[in-house]
Amino acid sequence: MASSCSSVNSKKKHTANAVVTDKNTLVLHEATCGDLVFDWSYQFLTREAVTEFAAARLPADFAERKAELLNGRYMNISEGREVSHVLSRSRNSVLRDTGSAGGALGGADNSKFARTVLKLRSGNWLGATGKPITDVVNIGVGGSDLGPLMTSFALREFASDIQQHELHTHFVSSMDGGQLYAVLPICDPETTLFIIASKSFGTSDTFANVETVKCWVQEHFSALSPEVASEWQKAWLEHHIIGVSANVQKMTDYGIPPAHQLVFEESVGGRFSMWSSIGLAIATTCGVQVFQRLLAGAAEMDAHFDTAPVTENIPMLMALLGVYNREERGINNIAILPYDGRFRHLPSYLQQLDMESNGKQYTATGEAICAPTAPIVWGGFGPNGQHAFFQHLHQGYDQFTADFVCVLHRAAPKFSASVAFALDQQQKLSVANCLAHRRLMAFGEQSETPTEHYPGKHPTSLFALKELTPESFGAMIAAYEHKIFVQGLIWSLNSFDQPGVEQGKKVAITALKRMHGESDEQFDASTDAIIRMI
Numbered sequence: 400m401a402s403s404c405s406s407v408n409s410k411k412k413h414t415a416n417a418v419v420t421d422k423n424t425l426v427l428h429e430a431t432c433g434d435l436v437f438d439w440s441y442q443f444l445t446r447e448a449v450t451e452f453a454a455a456r457l458p459a460d461f462a463e464r465k466a467e468l469l470n471g472r473y474m475n476i477s478e479g480r481e482v483s484h485v486l487s488r489s490r491n492s493v494l495r496d497t498g499s500a501g502g503a504l505g506g507a508d509n510s511k512f513a514r515t516v517l518k519l520r521s522g523n524w525l526g527a528t529g530k531p532i533t534d535v536v537n538i539g540v541g542g543s544d545l546g547p548l549m550t551s552f553a554l555r556e557f558a559s560d561i562q563q564h565e566l567h568t569h570f571v572s573s574m575d576g577g578q579l580y581a582v583l584p585i586c587d588p589e590t591t592l593f594i595i596a597s598k599s600f601g602t603s604d605t606f607a608n609v610e611t612v613k614c615w616v617q618e619h620f621s622a623l624s625p626e627v628a629s630e631w632q633k634a635w636l637e638h639h640i641i642g643v644s645a646n647v648q649k650m651t652d653y654g655i656p657p658a659h660q661l662v663f664e665e666s667v668g669g670r671f672s673m674w675s676s677i678g679l680a681i682a683t684t685c686g687v688q689v690f691q692r693l694l695a696g697a698a699e700m701d702a703h704f705d706t707a708p709v710t711e712n713i714p715m716l717m718a719l720l721g722v723y724n725r726e727e728r729g730i731n732n733i734a735i736l737p738y739d740g741r742f743r744h745l746p747s748y749l750q751q752l753d754m755e756s757n758g759k760q761y762t763a764t765g766e767a768i769c770a771p772t773a774p775i776v777w778g779g780f781g782p783n784g785q786h787a788f789f790q791h792l793h794q795g796y797d798q799f800t801a802d803f804v805c806v807l808h809r810a811a812p813k814f815s816a817s818v819a820f821a822l823d824q825q826q827k828l829s830v831a832n833c834l835a836h837r838r839l840m841a842f843g844e845q846s847e848t849p850t851e852h853y854p855g856k857h858p859t860s861l862f863a864l865k866e867l868t869p870e871s872f873g874a875m876i877a878a879y880e881h882k883i884f885v886q887g888l889i890w891s892l893n894s895f896d897q898p899g900v901e902q903g904k905k906v907a908i909t910a911l912k913r914m915h916g917e918s919d920e921q922f923d924a925s926t927d928a929i930i931r932m933i
Contacts, residue, residue, distance in 0.1 A: 421842075422838075422841075422842045425440055425441075426440065426445070427440050428440045428442070428446065428710075430707070430710070430711045430712065430713045430716055431711075431713075432699065432700055432703040432707075432713055432874055432878075433696070433699055433870060433871060433874055434864060434865040434866060434868065434870070434871045434874075435700075435713070435862065435863075435864055435865075435871050435874050435875055435878070436861075436862070436863040436864075436865070437713045437716060437717070437860065437861070437862055437863075437878075438860065438861040438863060439716055439720060439860045439861075441837065441838075441840075441841040441858060441859045441860070441861070442720050442723075442724075442858045442859070442860060443841075443858055444720070444723065446710045449709065449710055449716065449719055449720070449723075450709060450710060452719055452722075452723055453709050453715070453719055456719070456722060456889050457885075457888070457889065458888055458889070458891075461885075461888060464888055465704070465705070465884075466705075468482060468485060468881075468884055469485055469701055469704070469705055470485075470486075471483035471485060471486040471666070475666075475668075475893060475895040475896060476763055476764075476893060477763070477893050477896045477898070478895070478896055480665055480666045481666045482666060482668065482671075482895050483664055483666040483667055484666075484667045484668060484671035484672065484674060484675070484880070485701055487663070487667055487672070487674035487675040487694075488674040488694035488695075488697040488698045488701070488873070488877075489694075489698050489701070492674075492694055493510060493511075493512035493513075493661070493663070493675060493676045493678070494510050494512060494513055494687070494690070494691055494694065511661065512661060512676055512679065512682070512687075513682075513687045515641065515661065515679070516679070516682040516683055516686070516687050516690075517687065519532055519535065519566060519592070519683055520559075520564060520566055520683065520686060521564055522564030522566075524592065525638065526589050526590055526591075526592075526638050526639060527589065527620070527627070527631075527634035527635065527637070527638040527639065528589045528623070528627075530587075530589050530590050531564060531590065532566070532590055532591065532592045532639075533565065533566060533567065533587070533590040533591070534566070534567045534568075534569065534585075534586045534587070534590060534591040534592070535566060535567070535568045535569070535591075535592050535593075535594060535680065535683045536568075536569045536570075536571055536582060536586065536591060536592070536593045536594065536612075537568065537569070537570050537571065537594045537596055537679075537680035538571045538572075538593055538594065538595055538596065538605055538608050538609060538612070539570075539572060539594075539595075539596030539597060539602075539605055539643075539677070540572045540574075540597075540602055540604040540605055541572075541602075541669055541670065541751060541755075542598070542668070542669030542670035542671070542672050542673070542677065542751070543596035543597055543598065543602075543605070543643075543669060543672070543677055544570060544572040544596070545670075545744070545747055545748045545751055546670070546672065546673030546677065546678070546748060546876075547570070547596070547673055547677065547678060547679075547680040547681050548570045548572075548680075548744055549742075549744035549745060549747070549748045550673060550678070550681045550693065550872070550876075551568060551570075551680055551681050551684040551685065552741065552743060552744055553741045553742060553744075553745075553867070553872055554681070554684075554685050554689055554693070554741075554869055554872060555684050555685055556741075556813070557685055557686075557689045557692075557868075557869055558684065558685045558686055558689065559685075559686040559688060559689070566683060568680055568683050568684040569582045569586070570680065571608050572604065572605075572608075573604075573608075574603070574604040574607050574608070576607070576608065576611055578608075579608055579611055579612065583612075583615055588615065588616045588619040588620065588639075589619070591639065592638075592639050592640070592641065593609070593612060593639060593640055593641075594641050594642075594643060594679055594680060595609055595640060595641070595642050595643070595644075595655075596643040596644075596677055596679070596680070597643075597644055598644060598645045598646070598663075598665075598667075598669050598672065598677075599644070599645070599646055599649075600642065600644040600645075600646040600649035600650055600653070601646070601649060603904070603907075603908075613632075613635075616631065616635050616639070617631055617632070620634065620635070632654070633654075636653075636654045636655055636656065636659075637656055637659075640655055640659060641655075641659045641660075641661065641679065642655040642659060642660045642661070643660075643661045643662075643663070643676050643677055643679055644660070644662065644663075645662065645663055645664060645665045645667070647660060647662055661676035661679060662676065663675035663676045663677060668895050670751050670752050670755055670756065671752075671880060671895075673876075674693075674694055674697060678690060678693075681693070685869075689869050690869075692868070692869035692870050692873070693869040693870070693872065693873040694873060695869075695870055695873065696868070696869060696870030696871060696872065696873025696874040696877070697873040697874060697876065697877035698873075698877075699870065699873075699874055700713070700714070700873070700874040700875075700877035700878050700881070701877060701881075703874075704877075704878075704881045713878045714877075714878045714879075714880075714881030714882045714884075714885060715881075715885060717860070717878060717879070717882040718881075718882045718883075718884075718885035718886045718889070719885075720858075720860065721733070721774070721800075721882065721886055722886055722889050722890075724774075724800045724858055725771055725772075725773075725774055726770070726771070728798070728800075728858070729798070730774070730798045730799060730800050730858075731771065731774055731775060732774050732775040732776070732777060732797075732799050732800070733774050733775075733776055733777075733778075733799070733800050733801060733802065734777055734778040734792070734799055734800075734801040734802070735749050735750075735776065735777070735778030735779075735801070735802050735804070736778055736779070736781040736784060736801050736802065736803050736804065736833075737778075737780060737781055737803075737804040737805075738781040738782060738803065738804065738805040738806075738829045738830065738832065738833035739804065739805060739806045739826075739829065739867065740780065740782075741806075741867060742780075742804055743780050745778075745804065746776070746777065746778035746779055748876075749776055749778075749879055750776040750777065750778075752879060752880065752883060753773055753774070753776045753879075753883055754773060754775070754776055755897045755900075756773070756883045756887065756892075756894040756895070756897075757772055757773035757883060757886055757887050757890065757892050757894055758772065758773045758899070759772055759773070759892050759893075759899070760772070761892075762890075762891040762892060762893075763891060763892055763893035764891075766891075768890070768891075772886075772890045772892060773886070773890075774800075778801075778802075781803070781829075781832070781833060781836070782829060782832060785832065785836065789836060792840060792857070793836075793839060793840065793853050794852070794853060794854070798857065799857055800857065800858050800859060800860075801837075801840070801857065801859040801860075802859070802860050802861075802862060803833050803836075803837050803859060803860070803861045803862070804861075804862040804864075804875075805829065805830050805833040805834075805861070805862070805863055805864070806826065806830075806863075806864045806865075806866065806867045807826075807830060807863055807864065807865050807866065808823070808826070808865060808866045809822060809823055809826040809866070809867070810866065811823070833861075837859055837861060839853055839855065840855060840857040840859055841855055841856070841857060841858075841859060842855045843855020843856060862875055910922070910926070910930065913930055914930055914933050
């Protein structure tokens, strides 16, 4: 097998350049972009070592490939299309067009996306029985769920105070209906609008939820009157559904009126799509202006990635340090540890972004790779993790690396001065714990008593946001996107496809047919036994 593998990762080791993990000789290493500070001091590498590693591992045509990405011309060769998600927050933004994915520039309030959001948030979008929409349910999965969910949760406190109509946004993704089970009882079919968010507009997980929603809606409308009962589906599609997809034909075939279709380009990958019309749920939660600021922050990171030198370039440093830890130190996992409750969904989002993009054993041209590529990404809310898995991190056997995330200052303008002060003190407590645990993981604590001995020597990085704003959040997420791109180039991967999940879907379809008695295909003793139980 080894002879058939690509030697793309067979590089000279550079471990000798690592600095001893001695707190007395630690050198401060930071890179900044706006209000975002990336501290990589605890990676225990010199700037010279990183520069040397970059020269050894970056492909010769890196500058050209980076320019292609930033200009929407980088090719996803396996799917035969360009990669254009970066343009979603710049010249092809949904806030700049008049309905298509790449229309003429115009005012933000004139775009179809913005008009839709403003109509919902003002209370002017009426349901089939004339009542204003009060609840929006985003039905999607993967990139159509994780990005909007994470960002809506993180930035909802920035929602405009001028909104006079109360609007609640909910998220449903699980194919088992568990989330619908919780959401439907608190919603009214007459005042609930559903966003069907699916790039292909055919994802089985998503439409399993949609079909259950249709049963719920039909049952309600059919009980109102004979006239409404006979026209319930037309009324539902015209007043209670918005489609967000790259597939216009499928939305039209489903019966969604063109006025309720928000389209994004096929060249925008699902897990990179929160900047496009897939971000509708973010805007309904937070408002158009907040969404606009989010895009601006991401665009600022794009410019930083384009021009900053390697040892001051946040995405480049993230990528190179990640490759170094994977290849030179042999660390196979990275923990995402946010110390701010608003970032609760960040680990799940980054897990998809990284592992679905670069979790591969073959190059972009289909050659087998014999060396490790992307790490396992995991993590959790830091303050809760201290009471759960940090014991293993501090005194367990396994090596790991981690990204800590904290917010240094917190404004609380919606509260009284005394409550705002109390919240600020809690923020300081969180930051203190973040810094303390990060430091202990790095330097450890030496003792001959096993229970008091902390090995340390775990390389970590820190994202410190001076204050959480839509701009700083957008910049941080864009930095992670560019990190994935750089690592994909280093490992000769195509970071923009995901064929690994397709085979499982095919087997699932066959198994479902067997459960319904539409197939007699045999699998294995265990699978067949469970199917018989069903």
